[in-house]
Amino acid sequence: MVEETYQDENISDDGDKKVTRRNFLGMIWIGLGGIAALELGGMVLAYMKPRLAEGDFGSILTVGPIDDFPPGSVTPVTNGKFYLSRLKDGGFLAIYQKCTHLGCSVPFVQTEGKFICPCHNSQFDDTGELLNPPAPRPLDLFPVLIEDGIVKVDTGKIISRNHFDPSQVVYA
């Protein structure tokens, strides 16, 4: 067999890579291809974006007048998937029922006065603060809005937190 020596036309005699018109155009093509791929990827992501229905979980729910919730009570609001907790001092918290560990629905056990997750036994107090792992952080919150003595909760915004902090409590 005859060895054929092959001279790469893109490498000049002194060994440097030089940009010829041909491979410059090639680079542009690749760049354009990359941009097109990004655009298409963006389209797919936008297309897959979750949609929300009005008046359902995910929108602003009207829960009821303040006086329906005595201080020191925790009331489940099933269509909003949260518990409205009114602390002893009259402040409100809307606590998302989804466990911060692996997503089970955490019931509030009235007799013990805390949230106990059935799945892996994480426990939370009436502010949602973590009492017992494996959950890594307190239960998530939804923003509470109080307008004219009516409690409303925005279930479209999930607030995750690392610790309970009095600034999270909403007062009338």
Added chain:
Amino acid sequence: MKKPDIKIPKRTFIEHLQDSFRPEKLPTDDRGRMRMVLDNLIFHIHPPKIPERTLRWTYTWGLGGISAVLFGVLVVTGLLLEMNYTPSPPQAYLDVIDLRTDIWFGDLIRNLHHWSGNFMVVVVTLHLLRVFFTGSYRPPRQFNWIIGMAMLLLVLAANFTGYLLPWDQLAFWAITVGTSLISYIPVAGPFISRMLLGGPEVGSQTLLSFYSMHISFIPIALVMLMSFHSWKIRKDGGGLSIPKGLEEGEMTEVKKVTTIPHLVRRELVCTVTVLAILFVWSALVSAPLEGIANPDVSPNPAKAPWYFMGLQELLLHFHPLIGAIIIPGIALVALLLLPFYDSDDQSTGIYFRSRKGRYMTIMAVVWAVVLVPLWIILDEFVFFWTEWLPGWSPLISNGLIPLGIVLLALFILDRVSKHWLDSNYEERILTLFSFLFVSLVILTIIGIFFRGPGMNLYWPWNMPSAHPV
């Protein structure tokens, strides 16, 4: 000059078609049989001749072929099920009830689909073990190992997406727990999980997208990779790795036999046996179905699909970032790159590498059987990292510290096998792999059979029945 008179027989379209599937006359000589393999659409995934030794049942156990048969059953039964299914709650659940009560053979077809899918996870895992223990992932077969790993992940994805479709409590909570693992991926996790679920929780959007993935993208990708996989078997090293005895050196002469009838006959026997077992099993054992999914009430305990129970068990002992992402991630990458750091093919074809290797494998199994339950019991009743280290981030107290202990234990085991038991490099890899694999199996068994309400440990015979709170 006159052209030589060659007669080309005229053939009809039907004859052409027939030829691609079967010849007019079955060949009786080896030459004809080899031609038939080459010319035939279905047979040509095989080479015309194969090394005789690779035919041994006790070498391959027919595991690749069995998964292909199961895949075929899944496609056919899946198509039938699709025709009676609406991927939208609550109709999805009602359709499954209909299958069980109103539709002729509906229950049988559902069972066949369910069991083939579950057996498939087992069979492909055994296939991975076979390839590992015979060293068949080494060059020149390294790329096929990677394709195989991709197919393993696809099989798991197919199973996982299918798990949600009955829309019962079991499905709903297994998928909730399973997808929550994803949100622990640093930075992008919550975003990916939201995209996958189509919202903050498992819901109708999740059902629809899992259904689409389950019936189109995943099976199509699997078919493509399966063809690639079997084509690579022919291309890399001319067939499977050749089994060798312990003391056998370099193989000089390899006896070859024709694919027809030797291999094809075995494949037929295997197919018929698998089908027979599958039908009997599916007629006798029903796929589970619980009450309709209720997003407000988690059953106690809520368990992931069984093949992820090992992972869920890890999560009881480690912070989720470590247990669900870092440990499995490292394990997966280490497995994927295996052919690149263990590439010496001297012992390829010998089960467990060498006599020492066999001894070390047994050793690793014994270690795992002793150490893993011990660790679980200690962690459950003696170690309370988070309480001992209040104020520390759980990522450290419940993550890095136990991880450190486990890594230290692995390191010690490896030193022991190197210095005291005198293993070489490939035997040490074998030992570690066997130890980790058996650990995964033990974790899975404990998760499935020993975890009851509140994820507390129970003896399987004392297990309180699961009731929603």
